[in-house]
Amino acid sequence: MPRIIHTLTALTVLGLTAGCTAGADVDRASVAGAASRAAGPAPGSPFWVDPDTPAARQIEAWRREGRLEDARALRRIADRPAALWPAGETDPAPRVRAATAAAEAAGRTAVLVAYDIPHRDCGQHSAGGAADAGAYLAWIDRFAGALGDSGALVVLEPDAVAHIVDGCTPAEYHAERERLLGEAVRRFKRQPNTKVYLDAGNPSWIKDPLRLVEPLRRAGVDAADGFALNVSNFQTDAVTRAYGLELSRALGGKHFVVDSSRNGNGPLPGVWCNPPGRALGTPPTTDTGEPALDAYLWVKRPGESDGTCDGGPRAGDWWPEYALALARNSGS
Secondary structure: OHHHHHHHHHHHHHHHHHHHHOOOOOOHHHHHHHHHOOOOOOOOOOEOOOOOOHHHHHHHHHHHHOOHHHHHHHHHHHOOOOOEOOOOOOOOHHHHHHHHHHHHHOOOEEEEEEOOOOOEHHHOOOOEOOOOHHHHHHHHHHHHHHHOOOOEEEEEOOOHHHHHHOOOOOHHHHHHHHHHHHHHHHHHOOOOOEEEEEEOOOOOOOOOHHHHHHHHHHOOHHHOOEEEEOOOOOOOHHHHHHHHHHHHHHOOOOEEEEEOOOEOOOOEOOEOOOOOOOEOOOOOEOOOOOOOEEEEEOOOOOOEOOOOOOOOOOOOOEOHHHHHHHHHHHOO
């Protein structure tokens, strides 16, 4: 009985913290209905499915409105495990603790993203991050501590290393950033059942993967479980796998994971922000057929905007019609 109560409490806390991206028109009854459903993992996936996501709440809203076909299509997103992105600049511990507790109770692994590096995204769509190095390390410490002994997979700081390589992050911040990333890797690895993958951009961004080798090493990749590719991007599995294997060899055989959340139709040339006509990609799985490729993951949550481009809302906000297009275009 205590374990059941603990799980329900965790789901309740998760719903309260995760609900900030849902539209105000979704009432609390639908949220409760979504949270009460038993969300099963995708076949062959060890990862946890959050039962109270914007996609799950949207399904309930559309059912009430009679949009039954649209609701069924959106299950292609709601029924798959996707990463949680605890908000930066706020205490991540409650949301992390709730997610990992619920995942542990289900016998699954939570996938999370740590995204609060100072000078984040070079002031672009996802600008922000911790105020300074001290604030960042304190945030990371709270995040890591909340993981406890639960099984977790953390993708560390999308774009941070690639923005060093392409020069978008000013040179005076490079050494500090690499130091902070290295300290973050080491802090996460103090948790006994946490795997950490340091983000390394995507094949269309830093076209020569060898340019990433030394920055990744200075940022602590040797102490990490590996690196992550294609986060929030649309490069195909085949292209990303080949790129990852080349980078892996240059890093002495480091493993990697790939974000396949929206790459079903590949990229739209010249458009990275909310490109139309895209589709869901390979469902999250550790059955990759490649020893160095540990998993396909949905790191970017399908249906959440890349930013205020092509009619989209703010970066990270739920965009139901874009989500529906991804689901319909996936055809499975």
